Amino acid sequence: MRAKTIFWRIKKLGLTEAIAVATLASQVAMVGLFPTPGLAQTCSSRGTPTVPAPQVTYLRFLAVTATPQALATDASGRLFVADAKAGVVEVRDRYGRLETRWTGLQQPVAVAADDEGRVFVAETEPGAVRIFDLAGIRPVSYLGRGEGEFALPTAISVAPQAKLVFVADGGEHAVKVYSPTGGWIKTIGGPGTTAGRFFFPAGLAVNTRNELLVVDQGNARVQVFDFDGNFLRCFGRAGGMGTSRLLVRANGLVADTLDRVFLVDSFQDLVRVFDPAGPTLSTVGTFGEGPGQLFTPVGLALDPLNRLFVASPNTGKVEVFGLDSFQDPHVVAAQVSADPDTVPVSRRLLTVWLAITPLERDARDLDPATLRLSGTAPIVLNSKLEANAQGLWTLRVLVQFAPKPQDVVGSELRIPVSLEFRDGVPVEGMVILKQGPGGKQ
Incomplete structure (x- = not known):
């Protein structure tokens, strides 16, 4: 019965069949299997926080494309909204006004932007990440060999200072690393449950410490690596067994300037906030369809003005929250x-x-x-x-x-x-x- 409920929620989201099946498989495995004692202890989110919880102010929602899924921002405050079902990426200015829509994409499930005007869009149908300029008229190039480079791309994150692009491949249970111009550098991880291995990586982020954070969805944890791919730590467990897990279906995540981690849980319909070291700080949002509420959220993004954007596909909205001291240009x-x-x-x-x-x-x-x-x-x-x-x-x-x-x-x-x-x-x-x-x- 639990598996059927999960499958209904995924299908209602409107994702591709491949993602629905892969995500369902990871959920069934996660619900049916308890973590090993070592894993639960290693990835504990207990402890004393090193930074304060964010002060959250609900601002408004943006009525965007029908089923917004993945989000990204750039240095100017533009917001990119990817809709896999519609095959569209919307580009909005810092005020929330629509600048352009890139259409005809093949199930765009992830998007990211760097500081040099490049926009990276992952498409599941061709198994590729295309590199666009801001005009969005045609791709400038691809990551790797282009179509077929990925079994199932699920997330992208850019480290501008290090000039690295990270792509999560849920089909290969790995994270692949590229130069911004498309050259393959290395692959991190592979299938498994031990430290440094993944079961359906679903979200990526980088922090100010030059660390890569990976949502290891099937193993219900977040793993942290240096940019060379060395495992550093993990978190996301309550510290016990069985029902003590904090994460049910973790997806997108971002890190702010204090290295606090904001992580979407699509099944719990909220954003969970973690200390950089792993302890839980707070949550953002509740289940529902009203202002500030979330219904199967998937992606999120943080802009330079300290505004948190959360995609709520089943309401067709992007909910906007201000964090701590924020600026809020809007119409x-x-x-x-x-x-x-x-x-x-x-x-x-x-x-x-x-x-x-x-x-x-x-x-x-x-x-x-x-x-x-x-x-x-x-x-x-x-x-x-x-x-x-x-x-x-x-x-x-x-x-x-x-x-x-x-x-x-x-x-x-x-x-x-x-x-x-x-x-x-x-x-x-x-x-x-x-x-x-x-x-x-």
Whole structure:
């Protein structure tokens, strides 16, 4: 019965059949077999923490591609979202706005970015990791020999300082190491339960100590290596036998600047936080579909502004949390009204006064820069915000524009409005205009 429940959760996630079968096999083995005493003691997460638990602030969710699975960020704060089922990687800016979508990929299950503009995408169907530039139009090259290099790639991590790329191969129960330009360097591990061996490695991360962390999913532990592949330590066990395991279906992980480890458990629907030495610090998220809740989470990423992104495929969202002292650039919602609010049906070029009121922050000191309507070219602004009757700060501007066919919804025009201030803060809203013969121009 347990195996059936696990299989249902995996299949609902929408992963490829190969990953579902491999993950199910590791889960059945893990649930049915107790670890050896030596393994439980070696990988204990008991002990005194050396760093504090993170202070976590829930921020918002991003509505992204239908089943977000793998996440990555780059040095500029871009967020990469891979959807294996849809064959898509979305690229979003630091504000969460969609920059581009790379389509036609063959089950992209992992993504990572380096500091030189390279993006690494693992695809299960061809068993390959392709290297893209940020344009994403075509791959620049491959890791290794290209298609067939991996039996089942599951995770990627980049060590920019060391110029190394690590790829977990769940089919071969190993981690393969490459140069950023694609040359194979070495292979770490192989199938097994002893130190340095793996049973379905499912997640990778590097920390500030030049250590490689590997989620050894089938053995319910995290193993730590130096970059030469030497085993250093492991953690993830409660320190006892049987039901004492902490991890049920561990997947993605990241390490922050304090080397705290944030690890997704897809079956427990949470992120578990570990001290660098292994003791448990806290958890992030709970099971559910509401704000800040997770439903079979898989991947996660940490950006340079100390924001934690967690992919929740069964809700189609990426949940966003702030850690400790964080910065949070994001799109500010606005209330937008028009005068007149009714326009002639026959008029193709419209002239209206817009009143745009940012709803989230004090905008008195913000300097408006550009305005866009319905995807038109940006309008350079010289206007300033003024206080309205409600004490809110509002921009009034006279605009002339031609509606697009996609703006027509029934008898209304619904015009997306995007305002950007000189400090880069984007404000977005929607103005709704009625269409009718009584419109004044």
